[in-house]
Amino acid sequence: MSKILLTGATGNVGKHVANQLAGAGLDVRALVRDPSRATLPAGIEAVRGDLTVPDTLGPALKDVETVFLVWPGFSAETASAVVKAIAGRTRRIVYLSADVADLREDEQSTIFHQDVERLIRKSGLTWTFLRPCGFATNTLGWADQIRQGVVRWPYGEASRSLIHEKDIAAVAAHVLTSAGHGGAAYVLSGPERLTQAEQVRVIGEVVGREVRWEDLPPEVAREELLAAWGDATFVDGALRGWASFVTEPEKVTDTVRTLLGRPALTFRQWAEDHAADFR
Structure with missing residues (x-):
């Protein structure tokens, strides 16, 4: 019994994990809400199921040895039921978590990941946690402003070590298909730090457009983000996180190189891969 079950197989990270595992000819199943x-x-089998409805997971877990779990935004109570269902049918889990030692940009999400990690530790499963720092894909939120030639956002000097989703997926595929990772918690980052203003400059250079950064006062940003996101707790946590990255830059780790034998992809490489999204 060596089947791997992927959750989030059509998402930013999961789609790359799926491609790598399918390319290797492995026995892979994907949990999806609508297989059609x-x-x-x-080569990947699609099975209907929904992590937010744990009672639907039985067919997807049949004959599965390892689960790649990606958090889709369910409650703590639901998470407990999901982990219990996985532990009852499988032996091993690789969980896409967050850098739980760093409560900054998204405090609520990080606390949730801490809770899920605790559930998994107590489940009896052999576990591995992948803890990426900031996702480079989050900068896609600037796409409309990039097209207009100026990005108005708070804390241009916030320094981040953003990671390419392909690197997260490559590490996940490596861990899913090799031994020796039980009980490991891998913090993943890009190979360098760039300020948010520098990230915008790099994207502009890649798409061939001069893009200017304009620092938005935090109080103005709060009102705009509150109107867009609607959750004051999330907005305030994000603003505190970006402010902290000005004085305490995001960490850079060598985990990608250690596990994969190559350096992590740079932010410029990420921007080149996503150039069409900014044009």
């Missing part, structure tokens, strides 16, 4: 609409690589 899921776009998956050839």
Whole structure:
């Protein structure tokens, strides 16, 4: 019994994990809400199920040894039921968590990941936690402003070590298909730090457009983000996180190189991969 179950197999990270595992000819199943609409690589079995409804997971977990779990935004109570269902049918879990030692940009999400990690530790499963720092894909939120030639955002000097989703996926695929990772918690980052203003400059250079950064006062940013996001707790946590990265830059780790034998992809490489999204 060596089947791997992927959750989030059509998401930013999961789609790359699916491609790598399918390319290796492994026995892979994907948990999807609607198999008829899921776009998956050839050779991956799609099984209907929903992590927010743990009672639906039985068929997807049949004959599975390892689960790649990606958090879709469910409650702590639901998470407990999901972990219990996985522990009852499988032996091993690789959980896409967050840098739980760093409560900054998204405090609520990080606290949730801490809670899920505790559940997994107590479950009896062999576990590995992947804890990425900031996702480079989050900068896609600037796409409309990039097209207009100026990005108005708070804390341009906030220094981040953003990671390419392909690197997260490559580490996940490596851990899913090799031994020796039980009980490991891997903090993943990009290979360098760039301020938010520098990230915008790099994107502009890649797409061939001069893009200017304009620092938005935090109080103005709060009102705009509150109107867009609607959650004051989330907005305030994000603003505190970005402010902290000005004086305490995000960490840089060598985990990608250690595990994969190559350096992590740079932010410029990420921007080149996503240039069409900014044009």
